[in-house]
Amino acid sequence: MKWMDAKRLAATAMVAAMTVSLAACGTPGEPASKDDSAKTETESESKDNGAETNAERPEAVSEEDWEAMQKEPVFGTEINYLFNGGACVSAKYMAEVQGYYEEYGINATYMEGDSVVTTVGTGQCMWGTDHIATMLVPVTNGVDMTFVAGAHIGCKSIFVNADSDIKTVEDLKGKKIAIHDGIGNSDQNITYRLLDEYGIDPTTDVEYLDIADSAATVAAMESGEVDASIFSDYFVLANYPEDMRMICSITYSPEFQDEPCCVTAMNNKFIEENPVHAKYVVMAIKRAGEYSRLNSEDAVQAMFDTDKMTGEKEDQMVFWDSLHFGLSDAFTERALKEIAEDYIRLGIIEDKDMTADKVMELAWTPICPDDEIEGLTVGDPVEPDNAVVPVKQNENPVVSENFGLSE
Helix, strand or coil: CCCHHHHHHHHHHHHHHCCCCCCCCCCCCCCCCCCCHHHHHHHHHHHHHHHHHHCCCCCCCCHHHHHHHCCCCCCCCEEEEECCCCCCCCHHHHHHHCCHHHHCCCEEEEECCCCHHHHCCCCCCCEEEEEHHHHHHHHHCCCCEEEEEEEECCCEEEEEECCCCCCCHHHHCCCEEEECCCCCCHHHHHHHHHHHHCCCCCCCCCEEEECCCHHHHHHHHHHCCCCEEEEEHHHHHHHCCCCEEEEEECCCCHHHCCCCCEEEEEEHHHHHHCHHHHHHHHHHHHHHHHHHHHCHHHHHHHHHHCCCCCCCHHHHHHHHHCCCCCCCHHHHHHHHHHHHHHHHHHCCCCCCCCCHHHHHHHHECCCCCHHHCCCCCECCCCCCCCCCCCECCCCCCCCCCCCCECC
16 A cells, blocks of 8 residues: 555554653642652652542442542642543533542543643543544553543544535545544544445555545535545535535445544543543543433533534534444444554554454553442443343434435
8 A cells, every 4th residue: 555654654654653742731630759759658648638638529429439538649739631622522511510539529621732642651641532543552552641531432424525426435446545643543444444334445456645624625526636534524514514424434334324533532640540530530421421421402402502512503512422322332342443453454454463342451441330320321322242231312313314325
């Protein structure tokens, strides 16, 4: 494939970037240094004494957990997580809006900043949500974070012009496909698996053109410079619903209804030093995912009201309800292992010694099991064999009759 060398360079650059310290997400709540044990013990004793007299146990936290939380380094401090707006990664923000973090005595505040890989991976923020296709390779390359919960399905598809001669996925063979975030990154990784699912070798049967700007990509499609492109479903829904036609999708194709697109990642050191806080953070996010799924109109309105969403509300509702927020651990774990196997087989993960089991050891840490959250329901479109909590979908999702896969 023409771009493999560029892909390797991009992967190398990504790993190197992890050593850069960015201040965008701040460092409040960062754990004390393990090397300064005397200082840590003094601060911990002081913190414990203050907590006993000033901090009242939240009703939602057990006495045992509250006692343990007071001994953790972040207790009583502001803890930052990454959120730059938008629907796909919003459950962690909705947990703040709905007061779920606060219910567990956690002072969590969003910060805007660089990518999850950069900020969470270096401990500038403690958790964030992004594509598996963006984060899995960096995790296997040693970035200091792990996945703790599934977020939602879908959100991207391969499109062609409405009048294109390309009618099926198989017709993409020999064509040029545009991606938008660089060779070896999420758009290409998603495209690899989409094409592979339908028997097209993504490493040899198509050519990729990286075009950073979506508007420039549309122009390239109109001129014939490229034949197809991967886009966010929302981008096409909001701007080109009549001008483009969906060919395959991680949102709408039945073959991809059994896997998450995005997951929440958490800093490993944060989990190690603050395990009880980490558990309740994930509990809050899972509840927020359920709220976003079952109360989508209110959730979307909250996003507009807090200036975290723009555009037409109807379009945002269609997009939001297609995502099935709040996925189970069983659903996420099964899919993540399958994705790991695909990444190894397709050469996306280039470490020859890496196995799917090793990937799972690094990438999957379910620190708050679903059945520990009383009354939790999940949005799995396909119920996994080892389900432990019930599936409950939005009874009245907003859909567009003119958007999705054509018959």
